[in-house]
Amino acid sequence: MNLLIGAVTMGLILSLLALGVFLTYRIFGLLDITTDGSFGVGAATAAALLAHGWPPAAATAVGAWAGAMAGLVTGLVHTRFGVNALLAGILTTTALYSGNLYIMGGGDRSVAGATTLFSRAEQVLAWLAPGTETLVLFGTPVVPRSVAALGLMMLIVPVVAWVLAMFFHTGLGLALRATGDNPQMARALGVSVSGAIVVGLVTANGLIGLSGALFAEYQGFANIQMGLGMIVTGLASVIVGETLFGRRGIASRIAAVIVGTVLFRLLIAGAVRAGVDPNALKLLTALFVFLALVLPEAVRRRLRRAPAPEALRG
Amino acid sequence: MAEVMLEVAGLRHTFHPGTPAEMRALQGINLSLERGAFLVVLGTNGSGKSTLLNAVAGSFLAHHGSIRLAGEDITRWPEHRRATLIGRVFQNPFSGTAPTMTVAENLALAAHRTRQGGLGRALGRLRRREIAAQVERLGAGLEHRLDAPIGLLSGGQRQALTLLMATYERPRLLLLDEHTAALDPKSAEQVLRLTQEIVSRLRLTTLMVTHSLPQAVRLGDRALMMHRGRVAHEWSGIQKRRLRVDDLLTTFDELRSAELLDASAAAMLERNYV
Numbered sequence: 304m305n306l307l308i309g310a311v312t313m314g315l316i317l318s319l320l321a322l323g324v325f326l327t328y329r330i331f332g333l334l335d336i337t338t339d340g341s342f343g344v345g346a347a348t349a350a351a352l353l354a355h356g357w358p359p360a361a362a363t364a365v366g367a368w369a370g371a372m373a374g375l376v377t378g379l380v381h382t383r384f385g386v387n388a389l390l391a392g393i394l395t396t397t398a399l400y401s402g403n404l405y406i407m408g409g410g411d412r413s414v415a416g417a418t419t420l421f422s423r424a425e426q427v428l429a430w431l432a433p434g435t436e437t438l439v440l441f442g443t444p445v446v447p448r449s450v451a452a453l454g455l456m457m458l459i460v461p462v463v464a465w466v467l468a469m470f471f472h473t474g475l476g477l478a479l480r481a482t483g484d485n486p487q488m489a490r491a492l493g494v495s496v497s498g499a500i501v502v503g504l505v506t507a508n509g510l511i512g513l514s515g516a517l518f519a520e521y522q523g524f525a526n527i528q529m530g531l532g533m534i535v536t537g538l539a540s541v542i543v544g545e546t547l548f549g550r551r552g553i554a555s556r557i558a559a560v561i562v563g564t565v566l567f568r569l570l571i572a573g574a575v576r577a578g579v580d581p582n583a584l585k586l587l588t589a590l591f592v593f594l595a596l597v598l599p600e601a602v603r604r605r606l607r608r609a610p611a612p613e614a615l616r617g
Numbered sequence: 618m619a620e621v622m623l624e625v626a627g628l629r630h631t632f633h634p635g636t637p638a639e640m641r642a643l644q645g646i647n648l649s650l651e652r653g654a655f656l657v658v659l660g661t662n663g664s665g666k667s668t669l670l671n672a673v674a675g676s677f678l679a680h681h682g683s684i685r686l687a688g689e690d691i692t693r694w695p696e697h698r699r700a701t702l703i704g705r706v707f708q709n710p711f712s713g714t715a716p717t718m719t720v721a722e723n724l725a726l727a728a729h730r731t732r733q734g735g736l737g738r739a740l741g742r743l744r745r746r747e748i749a750a751q752v753e754r755l756g757a758g759l760e761h762r763l764d765a766p767i768g769l770l771s772g773g774q775r776q777a778l779t780l781l782m783a784t785y786e787r788p789r790l791l792l793l794d795e796h797t798a799a800l801d802p803k804s805a806e807q808v809l810r811l812t813q814e815i816v817s818r819l820r821l822t823t824l825m826v827t828h829s830l831p832q833a834v835r836l837g838d839r840a841l842m843m844h845r846g847r848v849a850h851e852w853s854g855i856q857k858r859r860l861r862v863d864d865l866l867t868t869f870d871e872l873r874s875a876e877l878l879d880a881s882a883a884a885m886l887e888r889n890y891v
Contacts, residue, residue: 474735
C-alpha cells in the first residue's frame with residue numbers, strides 16, 4: 304500500500320515535468336533538452352534554499368523560477384541568435400551542470416531535517432486528523448507522511464493543470480498554440496513567433512523546475528544527476544497519456560498527460576516490484592519511448608504494404 | 618485626390634546575391650495605392666508578383682527602397698508587426714489556419730490581430746456570439762461547427778474562413794496571394810464572391826495577386842502586369858473597366874516577343890564581339 308501511494312505521489316510530482324514536456328514537444332513540436340537542466344536546477348535551488356532555512360513555499364517557488372530562467376536562456380539563444388533549438392537546450396543544460404554544482408555547493412544537497420512542503424503537509428494532516436499515526440488502509444498500515452504527501456500533490460497538480468488549461472484559452476495561450484500549429488499563420492495574424500516560443504519555453508521549464516523542486520523535497524535530497532534523462536521520462540508519460548486517451552481538446556490532453564505520468568510511474572514501480580533491476584530503468588524507459596515512437600508508424604506501413612485481398616481482386 | 622494608403626518606392630530585392638542561384642526578383646518597383654483602391658497584380662511565374670506581395674507583408678526585408686502604409690514607414694517592421702495593419706490570405710488554403718485549433722479559436726486569434734498576447738479569456742460568451750454571427754454570414758453552415766478542429770474542414774471552407782479572419786479586424790490593407798488558385802472551381806467562385814462582398818462592404822484597400830486573367834478582368838479597379846521584377850504595364854480607370862482577357866493576352870505576347878528580341882540581340886552581340 305505504501306509502495307502504491309508512493310508511486311502515485313511520485314507520478315503526480317513528475318506530471319508537472321510531463322506537462323512542461325507536453326508544452327514544448329506537443330504544442331511547439333520542439334524537443335527541449337533544457338528539461339534535464341531545469342529539472343536539476345529546480346531541485347538544486349530548492350534544496351539549497353531549504354537547507355539555508357528558507358520557508359518551503361518560497362524555496363519551491365524560487366526553484367520553479369530558476370527552471371523558468373533556464374527556459375528563458377534557451378529561448379533567447381534559440382530565437383535571438385538562431386541557434387538550433389536542440390543545441391540551445393544542450394548548451395543550457397551543460398552550463399547548468401556547473402551551475403547546479405555551485406548552487407548545491409557540491410554534487411548533492413540533503414534537506415533532511417529541514418522543513419519541506421511535505422513535512423508541513425504532514426503537520427497539517429496530524430492537526431486535521433489526530434491519531435493518524437496508526438492509519439490503516441485496506442488492511443495495511445500506512446505511513447502518515449506518505450498520505451500527507453499524496454494529499455498535497457492532489458491539491459497542487461489539479462490547480463496547476465487548471466491554471467495551464469485556462470492559460471491555453473487566453474489570447475496569449477492561443478498565440479502559443481497557433482505558433483506551434485502554423486507559424487506562418489500566426490505571424491500573419493500579428494503573433495511574434497519568437498516571442499511565443501520564448502514564453503512557451505519559460506512556462507514549460509518553470510513547470511519542470513517546480514517538478515524538480517518538489518521531487519527534491521519529497522526525496523529529501525538533490526543531486527547532480529537528478530535531471531539526467533528527465534526529457535525521456537517526460538516523453539514516455541506524454542505518450543502513455545496520448546495512447547490511452549487520444550488527443551482531443553486541450554483540457555483533456557492535459558488531464559491525459561497527468562494520468563499518463565501516474566500510470567507510467569505505477570508501471571515502473573510494478574516492474575521493480577516484479578524484480579526488474581532498478582539500474583535498468585533508464586534503459587527500459589528509453590526503449591519504451593523508442594518503441595512508442597517507432598511502432599505505430601511501422602504497423603501502419605505493414606498494413607499498407609499488405610493490401611486486403613478484396614482490393615487485389617477489385 | 619484621395620489619400621494614399623500604400624506607397625512603395627524604389628523597391629529592389631535580389632535573392633541569393635553573388636551565387637549561381639542569384640535571382641533579381643524585384644528591380645525597382647514604384648507603386649501607390651489610394652485608400653479603397655483594389656489593385657490586381659498579374660504576371661507569369663517568376664515575374665516577381667508574389668515577391669512584391671511578400672515584401673509588403675514583411676516575409677522578408679527588401680534590400681532597397683521603402684514601404685509606407687497608412688502613414689507609417691513600415692520598411693523595417695517585422696512581419697508580425699505589419700500584421701497589425703495588414704490582413705492576408707495565402708494561396709495554400711491550409712496556410713491561413715491553425716489545424717488543431719477549433720474554428721472558434723482560430724477566429725478568436727484573428728480577432729486579436731491588432732493586439733496579440735493578452736491574458737484575458739480569448740473566447741468569452743460575447744466573443745463567441747459575435748464569431749458565430751460572422752461565420753453565419755458566410756452561408757456555409759459553419760456556425761454549427763465552431764468547436765470542430767479547423768483542420769477537419771475542406772480547403773474551400775478553410776479559405777473562406779481565412780478571408781473572414783484576415784478581415785475580422787478591419788485591416789488597412791488586404792493582401793490576397795492567388796487565394797483561389799488551389800481551390801476547385803466551385804469553391805474558387807464562392808471565395809471570389811466572398812472577396813468581392815467583403816472588400817466592398819468594408820471598403821478595403823486591396824492588393825490581389827493572381828494568374829487568372831478572367832479574375833483580373835472581373836475584379837479590381839486597377840491592374841498591373843509584372844515582368845522580370847518590373848512593372849511592365851498598368852491599367853486604371855476607364856482602361857481597367859474596358860479591359861478584356863484578349864487585351865491581357867496581347868500584352869503577354871508583346872512582353873514575350875520583346876524578350877525574344879532581347880535574347881536575339883544578346884546573341885548577335887555575343888557573335889560579333891565575343
